[in-house]
Amino acid sequence: MTADDLELFRGIRAEALRTHPQTFGSPEEDEGGEGMLAAYRRWLAGTVLGAFECGGLMGVAGFYVSPDRRSLHRGHIFTVYVREDGRGQGFGDRLVKELLAHAEARVEQVHLAVLVEATAAIRTYKRNGFEIYGTDLGAVRIGDATYDRYLMVRKLSH
Template identity: 25%
Template structure:
């Protein structure tokens, strides 16, 4: 098991967040709604704003950020019992070493204090991620057909949910 520290990123960690976010967009473009080209020229303030509007978990190994997971709580009074998990990414050389599990555990533990449900979407062909989410108690509740369109190709997404309270 890799020695990894999980922490919630603050605006003081904006450079780390920018680094891991751009790496994710470059190395796994099919997993995200944005693109590397759309974000690489953004100012540091853009990334600071992202950190102030969601809870962003960073995974660190030897003081280097190697993983990311974002939790965004719904804002409406009738929806604030839910949060959406997104932007889960682990640097390729650190995959299959328990880092994603550490991130998910931290997200779930944090969520127990603030929400009742965590929702997520994952590309239907991303079998390793679907398997991992199921292992952590997420259940499929639907499929969104043609959820994303990338270079003329459609990607269906699996809708998953976990009750935490």
């Protein structure tokens, strides 16, 4: 996806934020307005893939390389979301596979964080070679609810 897809991305991201606020969110989105749009433009200037069916955007997934020069061997998958009516149809697997293919020439390992309760997402990541290497306890708090995240990694062959 590119900056030309801003409205499509904004729509699916709004759905993700509304339906799964414990999973998605950024400081820019908390602020809303132009700061949020600037963050989306920045994300879309990087690597954000979209899964389309019949012209509709069914899912998105992003990838970036760590900005710290001591961690340039590490990539990160972020903002993976598939619309409810697209789940179970392989969109998530295809997005993750494409991101891993993109990452192969750039990094030695790919990291991600996923809520412990997101069992379908965890299965998708495990099918694609990711392993849990830690738990980030109390990573997210919304109101009185606190959520833990698994930290997962996939080492790439070089």
